[in-house]
Amino acid sequence: MRRNGSIWVLTTAFVFAGVATTARAQQISEARIRELIKQAADRVANGEISGGVAQPAPAGAARPVVRLTLDDAVKFALERNLDIAVQRLNPEINDLSVASIRSVYHPSLTSTLVTQSTTTPSTSTISGTTGAGEGVIVGLGVYNGGIAQSIPWGGGSMTVALNNDRRTTTSLNTLYNPTYNTNWSGSYVQPILRGFKIDSTRQQLQVTKISRDISDVQLRATITNTLSNVRNAYWDYVFATQAVEVARQSLALAAKLVQDNQTRVEVGTMAPIDVVSAQSEQATRRQALVSAESSRRTTELALKRLIVAGTQDANWNAQLDPVDRPEFRAEPVDIDAAVRNALSRRTDLEIAKKHISANDFTLKFLQDQLKPQADVTATYGLVGLGGSQLITAGTGVNRTVTGSLPGGYGDALSTLFGRNFPRWTVSMAFSYPLGLSSQEASVARARVQLNQVQAQMKQIELQVATDVTNAAVTSQSAAEAVQAAQAARELSQKKLEAEQSKFEVGMSTNYFVVQA
Template sequence: MAPNRTIWILTGVFVLACTAAQAQVSDARIHELIRQAAEKVSQTDASVQPPVAGAAAQARPVVRLTLDEAVKLTLDRNLDIAVQRLNPEINDIAIASVRSVYSPTLTSTIGPQSVTQLPTSALQLGNNGTATINDTMTFNGGIAQSVPWGGGSFSLALNNFKRTTTSNNALFNPQFNSSLSFAYTQPLLRNFRIDSTRQQLQVTKINRDISDVQLRATVTNTLSNVRNAYWDYVFAVQSVEVAQKSVALAEQLVKDNQTRVEVGTMAPIDVVQAQSQAATARQNLAVAQQAMRTGELAVKRLIVSGTEDPNWSVQIDPVDRPDFVAQSIDVEAAVRRALNERTDLDIAKKNVTSNDVTLKFLSDQLKPQADFNVSYIPQGVGGTELFRDTSILGSPISRTENLGISNAFSTLLHNQYPQWTAQVNFSYPLGTSVQEANVARARVQLTQVQAQVKQIELQVATDVTNAAVTVESNGERVQAAQAARELAEKQLEAEQSKFEVGMSTNYNVIQSQRDLATAQNNELQAILNYRKSLVELERLQQTTLQNLNITVLTAGGGGGTAVRTTSGQ
């Protein structure tokens, strides 16, 4: 709005001057009108001065920040990295949860039981022809476990009970029974090579590896972002410096023109023109300061851990400046590195492995179920042995012998009464359309992710090649911008020299100042674009961490993940 007001003021001055000339007004009156216009322009200039944000910024503590320090702060405090760093730990917990299936399970049974049998047989009669009552106290304990190979499982149990009875035909009363039971089940077809637990465990491990790769990708992208943000901020700071120089040049021209007017070598209208240029320069300075503040916030967003972080409320002074050193790019080597290091390609390949595991599991489920079961149970008996004529039901007891519970364990250990089984259980469902459909779908999905790998490889090669071309192109632009800036400096010097001897106009000097400011900004922008194109090329190759000497340390099984800087940039 200020330039428009200036134009209107200049127009008014011109009209007044013409009117004064027609009315044959004195030169003193013309000078007075121009002075009033200059005062109004000065008031307009004051209205477009940069806001008090600069003063507020000076009140904040200043922290000098290098690019290396920004990278280290990002590794330590960036919230995106902090969030992603937890995902490997979450997957470690998931792996431990799946592995818990293979943890042994302890079992035990302790308690009494009383059974009164119906007198449906003479063998079941108790004393005086009453019903037989059996009281049993059980003490059982065992262990069961699934094994992580072959899909098998086993159980081992020690069973003990003490029984008292009112039966007239019992040979032990009380009776102690002990048995050691061992059983093993081994799948022979289905679930032998892979079962649901092993499939889930393999997929979970792959997901754990993917989370590590995703963390590396997050670190790489975040470091690329902070480096770009740092250079953007540096460009904004340098743009402010260029704008300040433009203001200084414009204000110096105003002073010089005022001096020339006072000595009578220049018309007063040239002072107004110079003041208009100074107002425009100050307006550009205000815009540059706003961009600098925005750039500072972009850097802080990446290097602080929250609004309570000390660096959030300080003023950051970027120390480093982007230099230009032309680099030759080996495109084939860059593409080769990208194909080896790209995290998205690595994730796609791991997805292929995961889908392949799922396909193997679903294909295995089409096989018949054939399980081999084997068990072996040595037994022992003890207690008070009752001797009677076993050929006669209910015969009286002739004598007793107290063997105790030790006899039960003795006969158990001597394996006097073994019991064993060995058998194969076979089953096959009639009609497997659902399982076959699952296999067909998994096979198509595997083909799809394999095609995605090739798609990503092609995209990687394309992106890296384009990035390399951009680096070379931006390098040429820097050289051209540097040459243009040098020519603009020489042009301004020439115009100022000619202006001092009266061979150039005030307008030409102002235009040369504008051209120099534009050339300086173009040079800064070209160098910034070159630096950012190098950062982008590193990001596309996924070589940022290697170039910055940063190592992402991973430790499965709950070990977590750490990011370590081995040396400075």
């Protein structure tokens, strides 16, 4: 009995000793866990855990980093954007088209120089030879000059010409040898019905000028849209960059959770299945980081596409570092004022108005083609004659040259300016097609097209008002959403800080910190 009591006493002593030893072991294990967790956290902070933080590229392969503000991006776009560069050439092309059409009204100089000699056999007594079959040699020199020009006012055209020739001959029947003939003439053609107010050239000129104005508006539209796209691309890139940073922090916390759980498994306070769960979460966060990196590269390329002048641009191969951050200011939107401003400044409306003007000129031209054709032509001319005058004796075939009076081209000019031999002509040509003509069908079609463009303009105005109103409503909703998101972020930040505080005192785990 006493022996059994001794055994119970020893057993009880061993039990209490084991309990004390187990409690002391548990206290040491928890302290060790805290120390290991702290070491793991330090390793994560120093980037020593694989997969937690993206490793920097080798020094030789590192891309140059360009710190880029929003103003810099806008400046680069204005200077280097290829869409703007292409659009800037369109006004120049239209300027050349206008100059090409306007060249019709430039004066045109004409000239003719001819020299020839002709020998004709004599077949009659009036040929001026002394015997049958003798040759009559005639020499001719022509020196003509003139100027022609279309008039941009009234659709008229004028022509002024001065024709001169010098003739020599062996014929005895001539009175001058050499003979100088000079002929000055001026002609003006004026349409008085069709083509007086507008013609095809003036219609094309006006339409081309409007096209030139449209190209200016399109250039402004391209610049406006490009700058808007640059701003959107810049903020998208800022968002993508910050998303990468958030994904890296999330991956670091997930890696820290894996390290923490592995430490707990090593000391026997956690089941291995919990490590697998943490590793799964780490893999998910790594996948999110890869997706964020891909989105950042995509948004960076989209921004570069708008601000570089080609693949040879220095910024194309550089890494852009967006340094600006958005500042939110909720401002009220006056929808009525915004709609009025849009209707007065929208480029698509301005282009539609230009198209209406172009169609109006086309309609006026086609209506003018329905008028009768009535052209008045006025011509005035002077003739001059000069040369060495032959003195002859006898008549007919018995006529012989006994001498000459010297003369030349000056005599021809003297008689020309003396208006010794004037001539003038005034005429009018009239024509009018009978029955339905193709011009009437063209006018009807042009009227329909003009009405269609006017209806399209009203459609654009309605669409502009709708777009602006929707944008204003969306802006107000977005402002409210941003304010709500700011409040949610502040609460989430407080929740994260609370979880981190609980984690520091051992009342939480990295899993809940990651979820926070």
